[in-house]
Every structure is written in structure tokens, then in C-alpha cells.
Amino acid sequence: MAMQLIECVPNFSEGRRQEVIDEIVNCFRDKRGVYLFDHRADEDHNRLVVSLVGAPAPICDALIEAAKAAEKHIDMNKHQGGHPRIGAVDVVPFTPIKGISMDECIELAHAFGERYYKETGIPVYFYEDAAKRPERKRLEVIRKGQYETLKEEAKTKPERRPDVGEACLHPTAGATVIGARKFLVAFNVNLDTTDVAIAKKIAAAVRASSGGFCCVKGIGLALEERGITQVSMNLVDYEKNSLYRVLETIRMEARRWGVSVIETEVYGMIPVNAILESAAYYLQIADFKPEQVLELKLLDIMSEKAE
Amino acid sequence: MAMQLIECVPNFSEGRRQEVIDEIVNCFRDKRGVYLFDHRADEDHNRLVVSLVGAPAPICDALIEAAKAAEKHIDMNKHQGGHPRIGAVDVVPFTPIKGISMDECIELAHAFGERYYKETGIPVYFYEDAAKRPERKRLEVIRKGQYETLKEEAKTKPERRPDVGEACLHPTAGATVIGARKFLVAFNVNLDTTDVAIAKKIAAAVRASSGGFCCVKGIGLALEERGITQVSMNLVDYEKNSLYRVLETIRMEARRWGVSVIETEVYGMIPVNAILESAAYYLQIADFKPEQVLELKLLDIMSEKAE
Structure with missing residues (x-):
């Protein structure tokens, strides 16, 4: 039962051009170990929010593919929308669900950040539990002044320099905020x-x-x-x-x-454990194990079979 | 979300010869849509209990295959064991888990019983919710006197005649009790x-x-x-x-x-719904939907992908 499950909700700065939205979302379809839960494009925000659940490695592979599609089509110098943003791929949060600790999710975020810059040339800021500077725990701090301000300040102000990459943003794709956080x-x-x-x-x-x-x-x-x-x-x-x-x-x-x-x-x-914990409290169930829940055992067996 | 899930716990009259146990259990491995939860062979009972969860059609196919293996190797005239039994495949209960009603499980049991007799030549009694005579709801009534008595009485006493098949048991495999019942x-x-x-x-x-x-x-x-x-x-x-x-x-x-x-x-x-219902009661959660539980939505998506 070594199955590792994370949730990942990447946000892309495109909520209007359907063909770009489709190209990005298709990177998460038909991938072994990646399960597309939901995707919502908002025209006013000009933003696409994708909800993924699955194994860390295939999710990271699909994210690289999607980032390359976003980098190809989205120019932050032309982007307008109601939601604060600093990049074509704006934020990528990793959330532990099962078989993976927060520390492992933080490691995952850091390793992915390095790989991401190497393969896309887009610099990275780390936030929430993966922040390398305490003030960057808060997304608002990193996104202050948005793309338009950050692209200037990243060059000149040390405190605004990316965690991974040179002291300047990608000329069209800006920068990406990558992090780890608990399920809310x-x-x-x-x-x-x-x-x-x-x-x-x-x-x-x-x-x-x-x-x-x-x-x-x-x-x-x-x-x-x-x-x-x-x-x-x-x-x-x-x-x-x-x-x-x-x-x-x-x-x-x-x-x-x-x-x-x-x-x-x-x-x-x-997450099911949030429900099981309360059920076990009220029902006073001693030594209750999630594997006793038929559907959760089925999920474990299906995951092993799918690997 | 048209996924149908049943549980099926077939019992076979073999708990000692490992090669026969393996041949039967292997019929349930590596089958798309069939998930082998557990199998326990008991030497004293000389009996094998297999726990399956999955889609109705592939489970039925695998059961036919396993019944043919059991029929080939198990001779009830030589079988001895501490547990009451009337056949090489002794009981096959179907239990609705998800996306399938009890009425549909009863239909499934009846259709499977007809097919089972046609393909294996082993006559069938229906029990629990699938019983066609009210007294046969109770397994004890069908199994009274076990194989040794039933093989004689099936020929002579109308009330002991199988529901599917001639008025005589299979010469070596006896008969099988097939039914539908709720999850206990x-x-x-x-x-x-x-x-x-x-x-x-x-x-x-x-x-x-x-x-x-x-x-x-x-x-x-x-x-x-x-x-x-x-x-x-x-x-x-x-x-x-x-x-x-x-x-x-x-x-x-x-x-x-x-x-x-x-x-x-x-x-x-x-079953998870038994837990969710109590959690929703104590937490007073209004309009709570199982699809809000991350792992259950994942199970739905994985099932669709696996089909």
C-alpha cells in the first residue's frame, strides 16, 4: 500500500481563448496516474484553474507539458484580467492527500521548481509551507504589484528576486509560484x-x-x-x-x-480522513482503520493494479 | 457516473489442496473490473472463501471460470470438512454496493443462476433476497442434511428440487446456492x-x-x-x-x-455510506454528497478510466 496521492491545483493566466485552454487542459488527460477532477476558466479573471489528484511523478510530468503550452501561447505583457497574477503559469500548489507527508510535499515542490526552471526557463518563487524566505509564505507578498511591477523589481530589488532562476522574469511567461500547503x-x-x-x-x-x-x-x-x-x-x-x-x-x-x-x-x-475522524469520535469506534472502509480498500487495490 | 459495484463472496469446498485453491483463486486475478479483496482457505472446514468487489459482468465471467475449475477438481462424494456444504461451489451471494439496487442484484442472481447451470451443468438453489420459495430465504433450509442427504432428496422430494436444473444434483459437484443479500x-x-x-x-x-x-x-x-x-x-x-x-x-x-x-x-x-450517514447526522451536515469526498470522487474517475 505504498500509494502516494497528492492534490495539485495549478492556475494558468488564460480564461478566454478556448483553444489555448483546451491545449493546456489536454496535457492532464489520458495520463496514467493523473486524474483530472475539474477545470474552470473564468473570462473576467482571464484565468484557468485546474484540479488534479494523483501520483506525484506523473502529475509533475504533465505540469511541465502544460507549462510549455502556456509559455508558447500566453504573453503576460498583453494579459489582462481581474485576478492578481505574475505569470502564464501563475501558481502550482502541491497538497498531501495519502501516503505522503508535508515534508515530502515540500521536497517535491523544491525539486519540481528546479526542474521547472531548467525545462521551461521560467523562474520560480516558493510559497506557503515550501517558502524559503519566511515572508514568502504569503502569496500576496510574492504577487505584490503583480507581473507589471515584479518584472522590474525582480531585477533591482534583492528581496524580490526569484528563488530559482536569474534576477529577471521570463520575457513573456513571467514567473511561477510553486508551493506546498495542507488541504483546506x-x-x-x-x-x-x-x-x-x-x-x-x-x-x-x-x-x-x-x-x-x-x-x-x-x-x-x-x-x-x-x-x-x-x-x-x-x-x-x-x-x-x-x-x-x-x-x-x-x-x-x-x-x-x-x-x-x-x-x-x-x-x-x-478528504475522507476528515470525515472518518469525526465519525470515529461520535460513534466512539476504537481502532478503526480506513482499510475497513470497502471503497477505500477498493481504491488501494485499483491503484496498485493501475501502476 | 454509471459505475455499478457489487460485492461477491463465493465459497468453494476446498481448503486443503493448495494447487486447487490456487487454480480457483487465479480465476479472479488480473481480470479487468474484478478486484480480489481477500481469500481464506480453512483446512478444518475444508473450504475456501473468496472476497470480490467489482462490476457485475466481469465478476460473473470469472465465477463461471472458477466454477469450472472447482467442478474439475472437487468430488463432493469424497469431500469432508467441518462446515455444512452441498456443492463444490457452495454459495455465491451478490451484494449491492454502489449504482445498483437490491432488485437489480436479485435479477443478476437469477440470470447468473440460469447461465451457471447452462455452462457448468451444476443445478442451482436461490436464497436470501433472491429466493423463489419463501422457505429458501434461509440457507440452513436449503443445506439441511448437506450434500449427502440432498443428493437423494433432490430426486424424490419436490420441495428439495433445485430452482434451476433437473431433479438431481451434479454427480461430483453437487449443487450451488446463489443469492442476493444486503451488506452486513x-x-x-x-x-x-x-x-x-x-x-x-x-x-x-x-x-x-x-x-x-x-x-x-x-x-x-x-x-x-x-x-x-x-x-x-x-x-x-x-x-x-x-x-x-x-x-x-x-x-x-x-x-x-x-x-x-x-x-x-x-x-x-x-461501506463508506454507513460512515457518511452517521458523520452527517452528528455533524449536522446539510446536503452532503459522497462526491464531495476526494477519495470517492477519485474512485469514480478511476473506474471510468479503467472501463
């Missing part, structure tokens, strides 16, 4: 009160920025049409801050105000 | 009391035979070495009687006796 779970809790102050107090109690759980970001807001309020959260490390622990803390805080949880929402994708 | 979840709840009477009362409250939940079988017993007691259950329809509902009922009954749940055990395999 979007988890919202709806409350049976119209008083947004209560939702805000509860959000403050659970989120890191005001002293709550270290891996929770969150705000309290009103869902006007429904006449209820919500604690809207991102769990940036669902292993350290499990869904059940965050939810039970919210239920506990809500009782203080005579408020109850109406329902919760998991927005978008969630 | 083994779920145990451990209690912090040494008083087995309490575990028995709680078991009686939740099991069908004494008026509890219709799809729960269970007993109360002592775990002597641990000095605790257990409600040991089989959930014969986890969709009708969810784990959370059974567990919360047990917690509620236990309170009457001042007793708590120490922990629970899921023994063996469990």
Missing part, C-alpha cells in the same frame, strides 16, 4: 439567531486570530435571505483541528446565548 | 458494567427478535478478560437502521442503569 476544508455552521453579533462572538471564540484554535480561520455573518446567521470557517489543518472539535466548541458557545446549530455545510471537497 | 455490518458496543444482565436487556431493546429495530440482530455478552460487557450486533440493513440511531438508542437505554458506552467496534468491512 471549508466548513460553515448555521445558527438559529438573526443576531449577527452572536455569530461574530462565536467565530472569535474558535478562530486563531482571536485566540481560538490554531488552524481555524473564520468570521460571523448574516444570511439575510434566510434570516439566520453563520460562522463561516476555513479549517487550514483538519488533522490538528477536527471538524467535531470545532463544531462541539461552537455548540458549547452557542448555548451561552440560547442559540442552536441549525445545520452545517461542507463546501467543496473534503 | 458487524457493530459491537462495549459497556462499563460487569453485569451481563444489563447488556442482555439493552440488546433485547434494540434487536428485531424482541421488538427493537427491524434490521438489527444482537446479543448481550460478557467480555470476561476485560471485565466489561458487550452488545454484539449485526446490522443487516445499515441504510434502514443507521449506526448512529442504534448507538444513540443504546446510550439512552444504558443511562437507565447508570451505565456508559466505553467504546464501539466495527468488525470487518463497512
